[in-house]
Structures are given as structure tokens and as C-alpha cells.
Amino acid sequence: MCGSFPLTPVQQNPVIPSRVCHGEALDCPRFVADSMLGSLARKLRMLGIDTLFLKDAPDSELKFLIRSGGSILLSRDRGLVKALGNLAWQVTGANVREEFLSIAPSLAAVNCRLSPMSLCLDCGGKLIPVSRASAGSKVPPYILERGLVLSGCSECGKVFWHGTHWKRMEKEIRWMEEEIEKERRRDD
Numbered sequence: 001m002c003g004s005f006p007l008t009p010v011q012q013n014p015v016i017p018s019r020v021c022h023g024e025a026l027d028c029p030r031f032v033a034d035s036m037l038g039s040l041a042r043k044l045r046m047l048g049i050d051t052l053f054l055k056d057a058p059d060s061e062l063k064f065l066i067r068s069g070g071s072i073l074l075s076r077d078r079g080l081v082k083a084l085g086n087l088a089w090q091v092t093g094a095n096v097r098e099e100f101l102s103i104a105p106s107l108a109a110v111n112c113r114l115s116p117m118s119l120c121l122d123c124g125g126k127l128i129p130v131s132r133a134s135a136g137s138k139v140p141p142y143i144l145e146r147g148l149v150l151s152g153c154s155e156c157g158k159v160f161w162h163g164t165h166w167k168r169m170e171k172e173i174r175w176m177e178e179e180i181e182k183e184r185r186r187d188d
């Protein structure tokens with residue numbers, strides 16, 4: 001990734017440091033995903049990447065938000081991406097996996113520190129351990145009886161249990177991590 005990677009919007013962006021050759025991973029950028037990218041936002045949250053999903057925000061609002069600083073826009077809208085220059089990443093693809101693959105090279109370039117399963121997929125809030133006692137009525141009794149590990153969202157208050165669905169997400173996380181790693185190796 002060092003030197004030979006073509007200049008991307010990420011690397012040109014002064015507020016988002018590009019990957020430091022052989023250096024430590026950096027904090028991940030924060031993202032705003034525009035309409036139709038709700039599934040991609042959930043995927044990035046699986047990796048612990050802070051992603052705000054704005055379903056119905058008009059372009060003018062998105063531009064204002066992004067230009068105010070601190071976030072990168074993810075969008076399928078070429079005109080909007082062009083207007084925001086180095087503050088937006090173009091998303092393409094016919095499904096969410098292809099959408100992820102379209103930004104995997106940029107994610108590899110920023111070399112950010114991933115924290116899988118640390119964020120709520122629904123709202124992006126931080127997940128914290130929850131005891132069986134405090135989970136109360138938010139978890140069905142049969143789940144409590146199985147003794148599964150519980151995590152709760154610090155923002156929306158939802159409680160999640162580490163069952164079959166959780167394991168499926170872990171598999172998806174491994175796939176995403178491998179794809180990012182492939183991109184890193186491609187350019188090393």
C-alpha cells in the first residue's frame with residue numbers, strides 16, 4: 001500500500017490520514033451513509049466503524065454535514081461524490097457485499113483499527129456487557145435459560161444475545177477483514 005497506491009480521495013484528504021507505511025493502525029474515519037446504503041452501514045458497524053445512516057437527507061443537508069467536518073460520505077450518487085471531492089467515497093455494486101468491496105481498497109488504505117462487534121447494528125451506539133439480571137424483559141426467558149452472553153446498546157437500549165445470528169455475523173466479519181487484508185497485500 002505504501003507508495004504505489006494511486007492517490008484516492010482518502011489519501012488526499014487532509015483530515016483523514018492515509019496509511020502510515022509499516023506503522024500502527026489509526027482510528028477509523030467516521031462515515032455518513034446516504035439513502036439506499038442502510039445495509040452497508042450495518043456491515044461497517046459490524047466492524048466497529050462508526051457509520052451514521054441518513055435515509056432521507058437531501059443533498060444540501062448531506063453536503064453541509066460533511067463539509068462541517070469529521071465524517072466521510074458514502075454514496076452511490078456520482079454527482080454528489082464529485083461535488084464533495086475528497087470528502088466522499090463512491091459506492092458501487094449490485095448488492096451489499098459488492099458495495100463493501102467497492103470501498104475495501106479505501107478502507108485498506110486508511111489502515112484503521114477495527115473493533116468488531118463493538119457497535120449496535122441498529123443505531124451505531126456502543127455495545128456493553130449486560131448481566132442476565134439487568135436484561136430483564138428485554139430478552140426472552142428461553143434465551144436467559146440457555147445462558148448466552150448478552151450485549152446491550154448504550155444508546156437505544158436494545159439487548160442482543162450471542163446465538164446463531166451472532167455467529168453468522170462473526171463469519172461475515174471474517175470475510176470483510178480478509179477482503180481488506182487482500183487489498184493491503186495487493187499493494188504491498
Ligand SMILES: [Zn+2]
Pocket residue numbers: 120121122123124125153154155156157158
Ligand atoms: Zn442501538
